[in-house]
Amino acid sequence: MKIKHRLTLRFIFQLVISGIIVLLIAAACTWWILQRLTDMSITRDFASAGLERLVESSKLDKDGIRFDPHLLEQVKLNKGWLQTLDEHGRVDLSYNTPKDVPLHYAPGELIDYWNKTKPFPYDIYLWIQEKNGKLFTIIYGIKNEMGQLLEEINQYHALSPAGQLELPSALRERLKKLDGYVQVLDASGVEIASYNRPDSIPAQYSVQELVLRSTYGSRFGFKIASVYHDESKYTWVIGLPIGHSSAAGEQPLVPEEIRIILIGIAFLIGAMIVIFLLISVWNAHRFGSPMLHMLAWIESIGQGKYTEPLDRTGQPRSRHRSGKWRRRYAVFADVMQSLHKLSAILKRDQDLQRQTNKLRDEWIAGITHDLKTPLSSIKGFAHMLAAENYEWSTAEIRKFSVTMLDKSNHMDTLINDLELSYRVNARIQPPDMEEIELNAWMEDILLRGAVHPSWDAGRIIFKPAKTEIYVKLYPPWMKRAVHNISANALLHNPPDTILTVTILHDTDAGEVKIVLEDNGTGMDDVTANRLFERYYRGTDTSSSTEGSGLGMAIAKGLVEAMGGWIAVETSLGSGTTITLIFPTSSSRLIQWT
Template sequence: MKLSRDIMRFFIIPVVLLVGIIVTAAFTVFYTTTARTSSGKIISSNWPKEFTHDFSEYINIMNGTPTISDTGKNLLVKNDLWIQILDATGKEVCNYDKPSTVSDTYQPYELLNLYQYGVGQYSVFVSSVNAGDTAYSYLIGFPLSISKVVTYVDTDRYNSGKTLIIMIIILTILLILALTVFYNVVISKSYERIRESLGSIASRTYKPVAGHRFLREIYEGLDTLNHDIALADRQREKDTKAREEWLANITHDLKTPLAPIRGYAELLSETNTDIPFERSRKYGAIILKNTLYAEQLVNDLKLTYQLQSNMLPLKKETLNVTRFVKEVVIDILNAPDLEGRNVSFISNSEAATYFFDPLLFRRAVTNIVVNALAHNDTSTEVSISLDADSGVKLTIADNGNGMTPQELDDLFTRYFRGTSTEIKAEGSGLGMAIAKQIVEAHDGVICAESMQGVGTTITIVLP
């Protein structure tokens, strides 16, 4: 299988991290176990101890007096070192290049401190040389800062444990490499599956991945994403279809008033036609009626997009909400085509006030009530109740034909025009959508319940 560049990153990153850890550990060991001489040469931090121990071969004892060979002196000069030879009592018997700050005689504890902490800028190491029954100690000063770290361990266990420690380190590195390879293989396969899933979601051919224990949350998220996209696609198709139907209806409805407007306008514009005054006034009334109908269609379309885009600022006032709703109902019943319809109104408070936009809220209530009257026969009863104790709860119920579940789902959808009777659907198809937008612009909630043969109830709740 050819690995993509992204999958290679899964392999490279942990390998680079592992190499970085090994390099860091090696550098730390090297940095802490080496020292730099005054000449810039890198040496092992154990070198001064070994040098001091081996320097005894350059010390000659003749007639009970220790001397330093020329070779030894050259080594001291070459490495910028000094030496001091002491007898059994701690007194100096010989030295070479010893600094003036170094004492000539020592007590035992002073030798211990000198070895442990050095003197000045020098680290001091101690060894001894024997000549028969006489022993001499010698100190060599190194221009380095080397600490003597002492750890007490069981020698047998330490010697045998070094092999075990090395094996543990090797096994740990191998385990890290094995886990790195294993998880990279798992992650790379999961990555390929996720990438394929994203591609199938984009092409709308996604199938849920089964048995995904590793990265389960990601796969569940992909399932949710695919489900949401599928819902959005269906809603978009539904909206597109509704929009196309609405455009067709609006085009037809606009042509309907334009035809008589044009026809009667042509009659009135003919100069050679003697039209009686009464007929001219009748023609003008028809033109005016159809013009108002066309204007209403355009205004509805403009209003719904203004509300959707928050381009219409609310002009709120504090008004008596009971009186307001009662006046809206009276104005509706005063319309000639709705006169005599059975509409009742009750309220639990006559003095309740509320802060709202009267023009927009009038439009919302009018749309709902007129919709209930227009889509039911003349014997339908419409009851309006207002509860204004806490906020506003306005309920508009009818005992008409009711709606199908599909019609109920589409009730507040823009462009939807439904009817529960055999009559032709009229209006712009935006009335209920506008009512919903107005209620939501007041931070309210509107909901509908309906059952065929029982009726429909619409409830508005304002906070």
């Protein structure tokens, strides 16, 4: 899989996981908000909000119906009580029930209590539901403080001549204990007297405001009731705090419902920020570290250091000791492999350049020596001929001239070798090829080469093929290649070395081979591997004045330029075999007669 696809899948996977986590957190926050709002509603008015939930969460077992302990705690906090009745009006289960509440209800009695046609100190709420085949009646009751207070105020209310509200001391104590208050309003809604009124309660009401406070007491923190007297035109208002808190009437800057929603949203946003920060840190660790490592590696490559940067333990940062990729580097495996290859290539090129520079220096030193040697002879003889104090004979002058001409020819050969070497290295194409009969042509070339001042006659043996072989070659190049190989074999081996040249036709392989085999000392592996390098000489330059150290490189380049190739087999003490191979597709064969 390509790095583009791996990174795409990684980031898609991260986004999906992040989205799922955010959705889960959003769901949790929504659930928390709903729970808090429900709890708040239950706390404010258990009869309308909590009773239904209490029934829905109830469970029926062999011992009867069981309720949620959390909701039962809300019943207790609201100073309420619960009873469950069977179909006959008998109480099955009681919770926080006062002693003055009956344990059995006649059908009409329960209805009278509910409709408040019969005196009962509690407000009751009924819920009837069938559960597991049984019909249950749940009674929720809460002390009717407001009704009792109104009844007492109706009996004992009075205003002093000074307009002060006169209430019995017991009623005063009870109002104070309940954090309640009493107001007396005139016909226009203006307060003329009050007792224990909080500062948050207005001293004047419009008709609409009194209706709103009576209907939606939870908005204002107080549940109020009022009694209007026709004779005095006064309205008596009594208020009790919802939740029985002395600060209930104070309007908060932010309503509780909004505060709960804002807390949930703030938590959701905070959780999302934390998640994305963690993802960013994780991505920086997972993707940033490998990128910084690769940048450091590229920088070190620019400085000529081609090995991967190491950690404190001396191990490559991208791999374990076992050689496997570290997890955060695996996604960049393609890039890391490319950097490894680049480093290896650059290091190899650096080594090759260093080696080439060394070989070039050696070759320049050698070719300079080879050029200076004949030049010194020419210069020396020229000085001798130019000397005015000595008269040379004609024979001596001719001898000097022959030597100078021989040295000049040697210098010319060196220069031509150098030129041809660079032309071959530039992969020039040969001129028009000629079709030659290889047996006769090779025999003629070797006979001429056998008569050479540098080696004795008879050191070259020729073995032709059994058939006439016509091959398209460029004769001057072929001659030069054969001469260079022959000279290398005869000049750099002992004087009794024999060179055997054999022409073979390999019909199975479809090849024509020219095998040049000597019985000399052979070469070691280093010399054999570098035999065809331009800047390498197997012997030092003082061993022979023949050659320039370019002969074998030229021979290989010329053979390959004519469509053939060259192979070497050698070992120390076993001689050397050099084979020139040409495909038969460029030759035609005639049976030898």
